[in-house]
Amino acid sequence: MSELRIREAGEVIGRLEPGPWNALTDVRGVRVGHTTLCEPEQGVHSGVTAIVPEGKVLPAGLSVANGYGKFVGATQVMELGEVETPILLTSTLSAFRTADALLTWVLDRAERPVRTINPVVGEINDSWLSHTVLRPVTADHVWNALDTATSGPVAMGNVGGGTGACALGYKAGIGTSSRRVAVGGQEASVGVLVQANMDGDLRVRGNMLTPRSLGLPVAGSSSAEGSCVVVIAVDFACSARQLSRIANRGVFALGRTGAAYSHGSGDYALAFSTRPAPPRAELRPAELDLVFTAVMDSVEEAVLDSLLAATTVITPGGRRAAALPHSALLKALA
Secondary structure, eight states: OOOOOTTTTTOOOSSSOOOSSSSGGGSTTEEEEEEEEEEGGGTEEEEEEEEEESSSSEEEEEEEEEEOSOOBTHHHHHHHOEEOSOEEEEEGGGHHHHHHHHHHHHHHTOSSOOSOOOOEEEEEOOTTTSOSSSOOOOHHHHHHHHHTOBSSOOOOBSSGGGTTOEETTEEOOEEEEEEEEEETTEEEEEEEEEEOOOOBOOEETTEEOOTGGGTOOOOSOTTOOOOEEEEEEESSOOOHHHHHHHHHHHHHGGGGGTBOOOTTOEEEEEEEESSOOOTTOOOOHHHHHHHHHHHHHHHHHHHHHHHHHOOOEEOTTOOEEOOOOHHHHHHHHO
C-alpha cells in the first residue's frame, strides 16, 4: 500500500498552514528518531520513539485525561513545569528499562556530576500484537533512537513506539503534523506527534467508519486497554502554566477522531517550548486561542495520518490488525 497523508487525499483540516514537513520537526530545535522492533515470526512488534529537543531544561506542561498508564517522570513535570531530558515513547512493560537507558544516555553526556535527573517516558499497551515477548526493548534500542534522531521528515505508522499500536479498531502507530502561527508579530510553529493506541470508533467528517462496516476484524483488545500519548512542541516563549493548557487541547482533540477515553486507557499530552522563558512569560489571549486551534487541528490530522501510514499486521497466533483501507477513507471523504 502506497504512502498517503490525509492532506494528499484532499482533506484539509482547519485554516492554518502546516510547516514544510508537516511534522513535529518543523519546530526549530526538535529532532525525532525511531528504533523499530519487528520480528513477525516471533510475534514482536514494538520499539522506541525519541523526541530530542535542544536545550537542557525547557518549560513544559502535562495533561492527564485518564491516568491508567505509566508516564515516567510525570509528577516532576507537573510540579516544576519543566523537562530536562529527551522524551521517549515505548511499550508498557519496556517503559522502565527505557527510562533507565535514557538516564544512562544523559549521564554519559553530562558536563558535570549529576545528583538528580528526571527521565521522561510515555508508553502504550501494545501487548495485543506484541504478546510473546513483553519486554523486547533494550538499552541499545533506546540509545539508537536517541543517537539517530534527526530533523526533517518523520516516519509514521508501524515505526518506533507505534510499531504495535492499534487505534479506533485499525492498525495505527505514530502520526505527526504541524501548523504555522503568528506569535508576538513573528512566524512560529506548533508541532505534534501522536502515539495512537486508543479504543473508540473512527469518525471522519462526523461519520463513523468502523472495521465491521468494511468487513474487517476489529484490531485491539476487547477490554479497551488502549492508551494514547500526544507530544506538542512550540518554538516561542511560553509559561509552564499555559503549556499545561495547551497540552489539554492535545487530549481534547483525540475526541474529534472518535477516542473513547475508556477506563483502561492512559491518555496523556505533554507540551514543551524550545525557548526557555521567564516564569511570567504569557501569550496574549488571542495568541493562545490561535495556538489552541493549531494543536487541535494538528492532533486530528496526526491521528488520521497514523492510520493511513500503518500497514496490516498478523501475529503467529492469527490475530490480525488490519490497516484502514485508503479506498474506504477516500469514499468517506467524497
